Amino acid sequence: MDFAYHYSNEQETFRKEVRAWLAENVDPKMKTSPREEIEGEVWDWGYEFAKKLGAKGWLHPTYPKEYGGGGLTPELSAIIHEELDLAQVPVITGNTLDLPALSVWATEEQKQEFLKGRLTGELIAYQNFTEPGHGSDLASLETKAVRDGDDWLITGNKVYVSGSHGKGRPRTPDYLFTVAVTDPDAPRHRNLGYFLVPTNVEGVSLTPMNLVTGNGQNHVVMDNVRVGPDRLIGGEFQGWQVANSTLEHExxxxxxxxxxxxxxxxxxxxxxxxxxxxxxxxxxxxxxxxxxxxxxxxxxxxxxxxxxxxxxxxxxxxxxxxxxxxxxxxxxxxxxxxxxxxxxxxxxxxxxxxxxxxxxxxxxxxxxxxxxxxxxxxxxxxxxxIGISRTTERAAPTPSTAGQTASTKK
Ligand SMILES: Cc1cc2nc3c(=O)[nH]c(=O)nc-3n(C[C@H](O)[C@H](O)[C@H](O)COP(=O)(O)OP(=O)(O)OC[C@H]3O[C@@H](n4cnc5c(N)ncnc54)[C@H](O)[C@@H]3O)c2cc1C
Structure with missing residues (x-):
């Protein structure tokens, strides 16, 4: 049996289009070496380049066009990624694992603002889950979200939050997708909310961690950070389920x-x-x-x-x-x-x-x-x-099982 994927002639024609576009739009001086951490001028260029790709629908090609995706098949998406990999260009998007969660759980207004901003490359986000005492056992996390009128006040510490922030990197992410306890008295898995915490407000700080692989991971402190109700994705106690739409992809x-x-x-x-x-x-x-x-x-x-x-x-x-x-x-x-x-x-x-x-x-x-x-x-x-543990669980919904990708949309 032949397990290689063979592209069709039409798909190979599309490859030529992508290659020609990259030859025109990639500045050879901006090519990255695997050794380098992306910073300064290259970072700026990579951010602008991501927006250019986004404008063509090539940044997240399989997502629906109405939200800024390309509405393309997975095969054409794979061709775009192969060509980008070959061209070795920096594409600055942050962590994109909130996209499946937004697709499945966000309201229409939230999709228009956040999903669209992310699919077109205008917005950058990082994943803000792990805590100093809670990595593997994520559901026991301690960051708190406390109601204040319609808003939430979020307080807690996160570690290993990946993304190029710090010396020479000119732009902090626009938001951190964050899981926090919304009801300390509720049972496990029914006590969390999933928030898009803005970074340009009082009380948020990101500090690069000094790890053997470089400074790409951050320590995040949130001290009474005010978050509006429009930034809660899913219900106020559904954060675990929303986070799992992220984790299924990860x-x-x-x-x-x-x-x-x-x-x-x-x-x-x-x-x-x-x-x-x-x-x-x-x-x-x-x-x-x-x-x-x-x-x-x-x-x-x-x-x-x-x-x-x-x-x-x-x-x-x-x-x-x-x-x-x-x-x-x-x-x-x-x-x-x-x-x-x-x-x-x-x-x-x-x-x-x-x-x-x-x-x-x-x-x-x-x-x-x-x-x-x-x-x-x-x-x-x-x-x-597979049902051989004390507890059993099903996979969380993804854009695929929710019928929301270009390929699965009826
Ligand atoms: C390079 C890098 C990038 C990362 N990026 C991000 C990011 O962007 N955002 C984010 O939120 N997090 C990020 N993380 C954090 C990552 O998700 C955690 O490191 C991981 O979940 C493990 O958690 P921990 O480090 O607290 O280890 P611990 O949970 O303390 O685990 C320590 C050891 O105990 C074992 N262990 C724990 N529980 C059990 C169990 N029940 N049964 C058997 N063995 C067990 C583990 O397998 C591990 O070997 C990143 C980590 C790294 C190293």
């Missing part, structure tokens, strides 16, 4: 039509150029890295196919996430075995030309197992979804 429930795997390609090229797969052990390790990567591609493809036809999923999203995380560790270990110290060099006379991506891959390998829930947490979710 866990890989949407899957991807994977294009080129640049890291694997670069690893296999370097290995073959330098003759490093010359022993049974190193050859086996290189093969193992390739096999886990291919299996990951198939999980992505399967979830993408399910998502596209609007099929409800159970364990498949978290299975994809689990594999993404475990495969990253297997690949990093194999690269380190095959390449030795070269896998860790980027800025030295001995560094491999074009090897920055591999070095970044090594540095990020462990960190990558945390965002969106660790390996153990994906197993817990799968157990609940």
């Amino acid at each position: 866990h890989g429930g949407r899957g991807e039509l994977p294009g080129k795997n640049r890291v694997m390609e670069s690893f296999l090229n370097v290995t073959s150029d330098r003759g490093w797969a010359g022993t049974d052990h190193t050859a086996n390790q290189a093969m193992e890295a390739y096999i886990v990567s291919e299996i990951g591609r198939l999980f992505e493809l399967r979830n993408h196919a399910f998502y596209t036809v609007g099929q409800e999923m159970t364990f498949q999203g978290s299975q994809n996430s689990l594999w993404r995380k475990e495969k990253g560790l297997v690949q990093a270990a194999a690269m380190s075995d095959v390449m030795g110290p070269y896998s860790l060099l980027d800025d030295s006379a001995f560094a491999i030309e074009g090897g920055e991506e591999l070095q970044q891959f090594q540095l990020n390998a462990i960190g990558r197992t945390h965002p969106g829930g660790t390996i153990e947490i994906q197993k817990v979710i799968m157990a609940r979804r």
Whole structure:
């Protein structure tokens, strides 16, 4: 059986259109290297470029046109993303995982303002979930939202909030999608609200955290931040359900039509150029890295196919996430075995030309197992979804199961 996706002639014609548009609109000086954190002039350019893509409906191609998406099929969307990846351009959008939640849960007015602003690239947002004492057990979070007339006052601390904020990055996000306790006396999962907390108001501060992978994560403090009623998404006690529409996507429930795997390609090229797969052990390790990567591609493809036809999923999203995380560790270990110290060099006379991506891959390998829930947490979710845990749960609604993507819209 052939598991590769083959684009049609019409789709390849669309690729030519995208490539030509990128050649005209991408400033070659703004290309990013995997080693660089995006800042200053490149950040500014990437933000303006995202808006240009948004104006064409190419920033979030499968979302409905009436809200600023492109109304395109997932295949054309995949082509756009493959071409952007190839062109190595910065596209500044922040964290886009609020989009599924907004699609499913926001009112029409909220969609006109927030979903549209996000799909066209005008608004930037970050995910503001994890707290110093509550990561895996997110539902126990302590940030409070207290009613004050029609408004809410939000107070709490969040950590690891990802996005380029800080030195050299000229723009804070427009809002932080935040989960907070709205009823301290209500049972678990029925006590939270999902808020779009503005950042240009009194009481919000973001401070970059100093992690081994750089300063891309922030510590957020909210001290009595006033939030209007129009910024509560879903009902005032439905925040857990709304947050899970975000998490379904983060866990890989949407899957991807994977294009080129640049890291694997670069690893296999370097290995073959330098003759490093010359022993049974190193050859086996290189093969193992390739096999886990291919299996990951198939999980992505399967979830993408399910998502596209609007099929409800159970364990498949978290299975994809689990594999993404475990495969990253297997690949990093194999690269380190095959390449030795070269896998860790980027800025030295001995560094491999074009090897920055591999070095970044090594540095990020462990960190990558945390965002969106660790390996153990994906197993817990799968157990609940297939009914072998003490508690059972169903997948939260997504734009796919709610019939709101370009491909599933009737
Ligand atoms: C690079 C990076 C980017 C991130 N970006 C964001 C972001 O943008 N926004 C955001 O809100 N958060 C973000 N996070 C936070 C991420 O979601 C959390 O790190 C993750 O959910 C784990 O939480 P924790 O770090 O508090 O670890 P803990 O919850 O303290 O877990 C510690 C260890 O205990 C294990 N463990 C915990 N509970 C169980 C259990 N029930 N059964 C078995 N094992 C268990 C975990 O698997 C883990 O190994 C990011 C994290 C990283 C590293």
